[in-house]
Amino acid sequence: MIKVQDLNLKRADKQLITSLSMQAKQGDVVVVLGPNGAGKSTLLLALSGLHTDFSGKITLQGKALNIYTHLELAANIAWQGELPPTEFGLTVEQRLELAAHGATEKLKQALTYLELEALKHRALGELSSGERQRVEIAAMMVRDCPVWLMDEPTAHLDMKHQVDCLKLIKQQSVEGRLIITVLHDLQQAAAVADMVVLLDGKGGVQVGQAEDLLTTAQLEPIFEVKLQGSGRNLMPVYSNLSDKDDNP
Amino acid sequence: MSIKQSPWAMFFALFAVSVCIAWFLLGLGEHWINPFNPTSDIDSRILWELRSPRLLTAFAVGGMLALAGAWFQVLLGNPLAEPYVLGVAGSAAVGAVSAMAMVPDTAWAVSLGAFIGAWVGIAIVLSFAHLGSVRLLLAGVVLAAFWAAILMLLIALLPERGVVRAYAWMMGDLSNSALPVWSLLLAWGAALCCGLILSLSLDKLLLGEKHAASLGVDVPRLRIFLLLLASAVTAIAVTAAGTIGFVGLVVPHLMRLLFGSLHKSVLIASAFGGGVLLMLADTAARTVISPAELPVGVLTAMIGVPVFLWLLLRRDT
Numbered sequence: 001m002i003k004v005q006d007l008n009l010k011r012a013d014k015q016l017i018t019s020l021s022m023q024a025k026q027g028d029v030v031v032v033l034g035p036n037g038a039g040k041s042t043l044l045l046a047l048s049g050l051h052t053d054f055s056g057k058i059t060l061q062g063k064a065l066n067i068y069t070h071l072e073l074a075a076n077i078a079w080q081g082e083l084p085p086t087e088f089g090l091t092v093e094q095r096l097e098l099a100a101h102g103a104t105e106k107l108k109q110a111l112t113y114l115e116l117e118a119l120k121h122r123a124l125g126e127l128s129s130g131e132r133q134r135v136e137i138a139a140m141m142v143r144d145c146p147v148w149l150m151d152e153p154t155a156h157l158d159m160k161h162q163v164d165c166l167k168l169i170k171q172q173s174v175e176g177r178l179i180i181t182v183l184h185d186l187q188q189a190a191a192v193a194d195m196v197v198l199l200d201g202k203g204g205v206q207v208g209q210a211e212d213l214l215t216t217a218q219l220e221p222i223f224e225v226k227l228q229g230s231g232r233n234l235m236p237v238y239s240n241l242s243d244k245d246d247n248p
Numbered sequence: 249m250s251i252k253q254s255p256w257a258m259f260f261a262l263f264a265v266s267v268c269i270a271w272f273l274l275g276l277g278e279h280w281i282n283p284f285n286p287t288s289d290i291d292s293r294i295l296w297e298l299r300s301p302r303l304l305t306a307f308a309v310g311g312m313l314a315l316a317g318a319w320f321q322v323l324l325g326n327p328l329a330e331p332y333v334l335g336v337a338g339s340a341a342v343g344a345v346s347a348m349a350m351v352p353d354t355a356w357a358v359s360l361g362a363f364i365g366a367w368v369g370i371a372i373v374l375s376f377a378h379l380g381s382v383r384l385l386l387a388g389v390v391l392a393a394f395w396a397a398i399l400m401l402l403i404a405l406l407p408e409r410g411v412v413r414a415y416a417w418m419m420g421d422l423s424n425s426a427l428p429v430w431s432l433l434l435a436w437g438a439a440l441c442c443g444l445i446l447s448l449s450l451d452k453l454l455l456g457e458k459h460a461a462s463l464g465v466d467v468p469r470l471r472i473f474l475l476l477l478a479s480a481v482t483a484i485a486v487t488a489a490g491t492i493g494f495v496g497l498v499v500p501h502l503m504r505l506l507f508g509s510l511h512k513s514v515l516i517a518s519a520f521g522g523g524v525l526l527m528l529a530d531t532a533a534r535t536v537i538s539p540a541e542l543p544v545g546v547l548t549a550m551i552g553v554p555v556f557l558w559l560l561l562r563r564d565t
Contacts, residue, residue: 045458048462050458050461050462070461070464070465070466071464073462073464074462074463074464075464077462078462079458079459079462081458081459082456082458084454084455084456084459085325085454085455085456087325087326087327088321088322088327088454088504088509089504089508089509090451090454090455090509091508091509094451094508094509094510095455098448098451098452098455098463099463
């Protein structure tokens with residue numbers, strides 16, 4: 001469905017991604033992992049057609065992204081990223097209607113699933129960051145796009161809504177959507193990922209199955225932290241926070 | 249269905265309110281003249297040849313300034329933006345004052361100078377259009393400072409009578425518009441139509457450029473078109489009436505507070521609201537210390553700012 005061939009991404013003079021090739025199909029959940037500044041968000045923007053300053057080729061359903069019109073891209077790819085600005089007083093319902101294009105039934109379902117019914121007439125600026133993040137996830141739900149690109153969808157969310165968000169990702173992939181998401185939590189990544197794209201922050205990139213890449217051997221050198229456990233129990237070691245050698 | 253949800257209902261309701269207000273303001277002046285029944289030929293000529301063209305000019309200019317303000321605010325993603333933020337008023341003023349220096353006592357030359365000056369300013373701003381909103385705004389602020397410096401230099405070189413005239417023009421002057429009323433009303437209507445055609449894209453742009461693009465908006469093209477449209481409308485307003493502040497800043501916010509953020513409502517309400525505010529301000533300007541006149545720009549601020557602050561406080565409580 002999405003095919004990336006020899007993608008090279010730069011930001012200013014920094015090489016973010018060197019020669020990424022990957023392929024993902026309907027129903028896959030691809031998790032993008034990497035340290036801050038490694039290029040995860042830029043990669044999602046490139047995959048969505050919103051960032052075009054790269055070399056290599058990205059195709060969606062066999063057709064290069066740059067051949068699609070803006071409206072065709074919008075019909076195929078939904079992108080969730082930074083929280084929208086709040087200065088102009090849009091309400092939750094108005095924000096979702098802009099994404100829904102008249103799909104009122106989907107809008108109702110999204111409001112219910114994300115528990116936003118009671119907030120729908122409130123201005124976005126009156127909400128907490130977590131509530132605004134739920135609105136952005138709801139804005140994905142109201143669009144009928146086969147591809148979802150989600151940039152840290154669980155950021156700002158409390159535990160219950162993090163779990164709801166991950167359930168939504170799994171459920172949507174079962175229904176046939178391709179979901180490519182940036183996550184920072186290794187346990188969350190292990191819980192949903194079919195495939196992992198691992199950026200090392202120095203331009204290097206690895207693509208593989210979750211069980212092959214979500215290991216201490218792969219991740220410790222990249223994130224420069226000690227990890228413990230394996231599989232879905234993989235997590236940083238927090239017991240040595242006052243360890244003198246690790247102090248900055 | 250509320251009036252906010254039906255653009256046509258809103259248009260006709262605001263049209264009716266504006267006509268009623270205009271009809272009442274038409275009677276006000278050095279002495280009251282009943283617009284339904286002027287008592288003499290002179291009164292009739294005062295009504296239809298002096299007051300009504302000026303009132304309609306005020307309506308069209310005020311409406312266009314408010315529309316341009318709403319567009320600049322969403323284009324730059326900045327609620328403090330207004331029609332003069334990118335220096336178009338400054339370049340127009342340089343053009344107008346240059347004309348005053350070169351061809352004194354010729355009203356049309358001042359308007360022509362303002363028009364040419366405004367378009368020189370627009371051409372320069374357009375060369376920065378590819379920059380992001382913040383850098384475009386910065387470029388505009390610096391350009392405005394540049395035009396202000398040239399203006400100071402020109403004013404320093406003008407004779408005393410010219411200085412008074414230049415200041416009067418810069419504070420807004422609806423008594424001397426060289427553009428025919430019908431052309432201003434046509435420009436007002438065309439500007440509103442363009443705005444309404446773009447309204448859904450403008451709503452999406454409220455979410456930021458990336459979100460708008462992901463919802464199918466061709467953001468670079470929209471930005472250029474919006475910049476050109478808002479600048480052209482500002483140029484027409486400045487050519488007709490000099491630089492009148494506050495309408496373009498305050499009215500779109502006022503209308504958002506009253507009618508919500510979606511552009512179908514905001515633009516219709518701003519086109520009428522800006523018009524009505526400038527009609528009220530200009531009527532006050534020509535009647536408060538009649539037969540002398542106050543600068544209309546001072547009165548737009550004196551009427552607009554307290555109303556805006558009151559609404560802001562009321563919404564917060």
